[in-house]
Amino acid sequence: MQDTIFQQYIRSKSIFKGDRDVLRPSYIPDELPHREEQINQLASILVTALEGQRPSNVLLFGKTGTGKTATIKYIGKEIKKARSDLRNVHFLYMNCEVVDTQYGVLQNIGNEFIEDFEQRIPFTGWSTERVYNILREKIDEDRRVIVIALDEIDKLVSKSGDDVLYHLCRINDDLKNAKVSVIGISNDLKFTEFLDPRVKSSLSEEKMVFPPYNAEQLRDILAQRSALVFEENVLEPSVIPLCAALAAQEHGDARRALDLLRVSAEIAERNHLSIVNESDVTKAKNKIELDCVTEAIRTLPLQSKMILMGVVLSGERGCGKLTTGDLYETYKELSQCTSTAVLTQRRVTDLVSELDMLGLVHARVKSFGRGGRTKEIELSVPQHDAKKSLEEDETLGQLKNYRLRYQTTLM
DNA sequence: TGTCCACTGGAAGGGAGGGCTT
DNA sequence: AAGCCCTCCCTTCCAGTGGACA
Incomplete structure (x- = not known):
């Protein structure tokens, strides 16, 4: 091989054996440890959709990194799997921190059911009423059940009010063929206080709370993921417990635990080490904290x-x-x-x-x-x-x- | 007890910039 | 081209406020 500037970084033995994205919070594993109860509960609510009936609307609460998003995406994956041999069920996931206006939410849902690019709803220009009417028409074209998951729904409400939720909650009155149910996800337990009472009662037909993970549970999560991504014996035995303990201090945030482990391994790799140790975790903790600050300021x-x-x-x-x-x-x-x-x-x-x-x-x-x-x-x-x-x-x-x-x- | 300070934070609305419709 | 609609960023106006001080 020719000498290149990358030569010094190409190591004979890598710490990672698989795709390191497995350690990112966006990765949805085949099994979610310590969330079986929540998954089963949600499945029992949503199973009616597979029977062609409208499932109850659900509100999910829990702090960041408690597995709400992972659980809902996992359920979405399962619905898509079941769809091939069962009824017409559509699952839509939307993050309201990204799409935070009522127009945006309705536009996104509507476009999901418009295949012709020419006919798609533009991202601005139409009245909200018109977007709603088109959306209603489109989804009612078929007999189907549509499950709409709105992540960080509190952001939507605090920014644009509850009009869009009101529309979505009563849309079933205007539909002949389709049925819509809404799953709201929030890390703010009190956000329903700001809702119109009708929206509040309709949206919270079922409620679920995701408790924070404790250190032991976080250890299991980290162990599961590291088996997928690391070569054997590259982590010192204390690394996973330390990442878990640090993340448990921060209200049991699994996202933080995974970030810590991934960054620790990357730091070790960059220093040409073949084993990740505790000091890499400490460095990772400082790096993550600093990166958060610089990124927040830069943007x-x-x-x-x-x-x-x-x-x-x-x-x-x-x-x-x-x-x-x-x-x-x-x-x-x-x-x-x-x-x-x-x-x-x-x-x-x-x-x-x-x-x-x-x-x-x-x-x-x-x-x-x-x-x-x-x-x-x-x-x-x-x-x-x-x-x-x-x-x-x-x-x-x-x-x-x-x-x-x-x-x-x-x- | 009333006054007064330096604000706070809600409400309303203007206007620019994006886009569609007629 | 004119008339809409929507969002975003901002200004203007103003009632309300906690607590030291006379």
Whole structure:
């Protein structure tokens, strides 16, 4: 073989024997350990669909990484398998974090049943009513049962209200041939409080809660996947228990456990090691945490970056916490310096709340008596890392070595 | 107990940008 | 071309608020 720059990375003995995507949360294995009960319960509800009847609507609750999405996709796979020799059942999965408008949801469902590309519903332009009518017509063309799984349904409701759920819940009244049932998936137990009572009762005909995995269960999950993907004896015996324990601390998040294991192995591989050990797991943990932060910052819109830069630069000066008023002054200074448009303070408070939700800053409302009531804002990620990511932006790069003129009042 | 500060955060609406229909 | 519709980002307006202080 010729000498290439890749030569040093091509190892004689690999840690991985199979497709490493097996360790990604999106991979659906043939068996889901410790979710048999939930699968059986869902299957018993949905079996009516295979008999041509409408199954009850179901709401699934559980924190991130508790296997809700995996379970529902697993069920979807099983329905597709059963479909070939049973009745006409359609299973649709949609993530409402991606499709988060009522128009988008109806358009996606509708297009699933329109084969002719010319006739497809455009992603904008039509009235919602028209999309709904076309969708209803199309799905009613055949005798069939349609199961629609809406993942992260709380995101849809908080962003666009419950109109689309209202439409979907009462669509069966308008159908002659087809029947529709909805499975809502949420990690927020309280989201039904914001629903119209009719939607709430219709949607929660059945409810299921997915408990977090404990460390022991996470170990089983990791062991199952690693058997598929790793060569024998490449993991030190303590690696899987450590990944499981770390993830169990974070509300039993299987997604986190899998990421930890995959990144640990990749780190070991990159260092030309043939065995993954505990220190690789520790490195993986730090890397994942840092990647989350840099990725979140990199994808922020410019104005949010500018505001975050204001927090970072104020922090650099030694003012750990600052008020909305102070941050706004700093932000205005930075905007003028980079010649970008200045938003109103009202808009800036909203963007600060968004940064807070992303976990990049910590903001809490505090009253200073006669000094007024305001938010106290501080950075909640490492200053150095945040600044480095922000300076990668073309506009904010101009602020390298910039020193603030504005003096904050809160120290 | 009432006042007052510096905001908070809800509501309404403008307008740009995407697209369809007539 | 004009008239719609939808979403997104933003502004304007304003009632409401927690707590120090007189």
